[in-house]
Amino acid sequence: MSKGMPIAAKLILSKHFPPSTPEFKFGRYQIQPVPLSSTTEVEAIFSFINTYEDPVGGGSHPEEEINIVCRLLSVILDTRIKKNGLRINEIDIPIIENRDSSQYPQFFGILDPTQVENYLIRVLSLDEDLARQFIRACHTYSFALEFIPSDPTFAFFLLVVTGECMSSQNKVIPFSELEPDAKKCDRFCRFVTSFLSEEYKGDDERDDILFNELLKTVYYSHRSGFVHGGKEVSSAALMADKARSSYFKHATGGKEIKTPGLGWFAKIIRGALLGYLISLPAPLRDHIDEELFSRLAFEKAGLKIKAKRETKKGQAITLKDIEYR
Numbered sequence: 001m002s003k004g005m006p007i008a009a010k011l012i013l014s015k016h017f018p019p020s021t022p023e024f025k026f027g028r029y030q031i032q033p034v035p036l037s038s039t040t041e042v043e044a045i046f047s048f049i050n051t052y053e054d055p056v057g058g059g060s061h062p063e064e065e066i067n068i069v070c071r072l073l074s075v076i077l078d079t080r081i082k083k084n085g086l087r088i089n090e091i092d093i094p095i096i097e098n099r100d101s102s103q104y105p106q107f108f109g110i111l112d113p114t115q116v117e118n119y120l121i122r123v124l125s126l127d128e129d130l131a132r133q134f135i136r137a138c139h140t141y142s143f144a145l146e147f148i149p150s151d152p153t154f155a156f157f158l159l160v161v162t163g164e165c166m167s168s169q170n171k172v173i174p175f176s177e178l179e180p181d182a183k184k185c186d187r188f189c190r191f192v193t194s195f196l197s198e199e200y201k202g203d204d205e206r207d208d209i210l211f212n213e214l215l216k217t218v219y220y221s222h223r224s225g226f227v228h229g230g231k232e233v234s235s236a237a238l239m240a241d242k243a244r245s246s247y248f249k250h251a252t253g254g255k256e257i258k259t260p261g262l263g264w265f266a267k268i269i270r271g272a273l274l275g276y277l278i279s280l281p282a283p284l285r286d287h288i289d290e291e292l293f294s295r296l297a298f299e300k301a302g303l304k305i306k307a308k309r310e311t312k313k314g315q316a317i318t319l320k321d322i323e324y325r
Contacts, residue, residue: 005314007062008047010034010085011070015077015111016042024113026120028290029069031113043084046070050088052294057304060294062088064301068135068293074142075273076119077111081142091316104148104241104263119274124292125283130171131292137165137273144266149241152233152262156222159269160188166276167191185219192272195279200271204246214247214260222260237262 011031023032028051034043046069052060063086070081086093123134144158166172167187168180173194178187189212196205205211225231240248240261247258306323 005050005062005089006047006087007050007066007089008045008087009066009083011044011046012082012084013042013044013077013111014080014107015109017044017111018113021113024116026113026116027124050294052291052298054295054298054302057302059298059302061297061301062294063093064297065293068138068297071135071138071142072120072123073116074145075138075270076116077113078107078270079111080107080145089314106263106267107145107148119277121283121288122277122280124289125280125287126292127171128292128295130169132296133165133169134273135293135296137162140165141266141269141273148262148266149238152235152237153222153226153231155262156218156233156237156265157226159265160219160223162269163188163191163272166273172276185216188219189215191276192268195272195275196268197271197275197278200267200275202246205268214258217258218260218265233262234259240264 017033021033023030025031029046029048032045032047034045037043046066048062050060050062050065052065054060066083066086070083073079074081123131126134140158140162144155144162147155147158149155164184164187167190168184170180173187173190178190180187192215193208193211204214221231222233226233234250234252234257236248236250236257236259238261239250240246240259241263243261245261246264247260249256249258251257307317307321308323309321311317311321
């Protein structure tokens with residue numbers, strides 16, 4: 001993709017923009033709400049100017065860069081975000097529709113963009129390996145939202161993976177303190193309890209014994225039970241959400257069990273991700289890498305291909321132009 005091209009995408013969000021918000025900017029990106037056409041979906045235009053060009057093979061991948069930013073915003077703003085249209089250099093690119101998922105109250109309401117810039121610069125100041133992991137965590141979190149509450153088992157699994165993307169990193173939790181392989185659950189619990197922001201804590205989260213019990217239930221019963229045995233999560237998880245509780249107490253096989261709520265767990269994982277960013281010192285301007293997302297996008301989605309015929313810079317390429325066999 002050539003440098004200097006205007007990129008725009010239509011987004012669908014599950015939260016409304018604050019009143020009298022014509023747009024909000026963060027870094028080199030901009031989002032503008034469009035007039036409402038539905039009471040259940042909010043549309044907006046996301047745009048930026050593509051400036052990145054891979055130093056080795058040339059080109060960029062702005063579509064994947066949009067995905068990265070949307071996943072980051074999904075965590076920061078706690079909202080479902082679906083890309084519903086793409087325009088590159090005034091050329092419309094068709095988007096395959098994703099299945100819309102069921103609603104949960106915590107993912108709706110009014111957006112709060114006031115902290116987006118603050119979180120963005122902290123992500124852009126991470127070294128490339130850690131930034132890659134954080135974006136992976138945002139990816140699994142935003143994907144998990146699509147399965148709440150339609151598939152609690154898969155949603156729980158994805159949310160645990162979100163935490164493990166960060167808890168597995170030596171720079172986040174030193175291997176000298178907890179072994180990376182034998183102590184996976186302990187590292188996961190350490191990440192959540194160490195970085196969960198105070199604003200996400202209530203009485204249950206401040207009860208260390210109860211909080212760790214709930215986290216280990218999710219890890220062993222929900223995550224490992226699903227991965228190793230295909231075990232499904234109890235419907236008690238959704239009952240906890242209906243009761244606005246961190247867990248729902250019930251009996252299984254004569255044993256009393258506290259099943260954590262799915263919405264509660266999503267809140268906890270998001271709070272730990274954002275808490276980690278806030279724990280970092282405010283970055284200096286020369287430590288902010290404005291093209292970090294562009295490089296990661298091209299690294300993930302860029303392909304080196306052989307053209308069948310001569311092409312010009314900026315020309316749209318189709319399968320007819322590519323030697324793919």
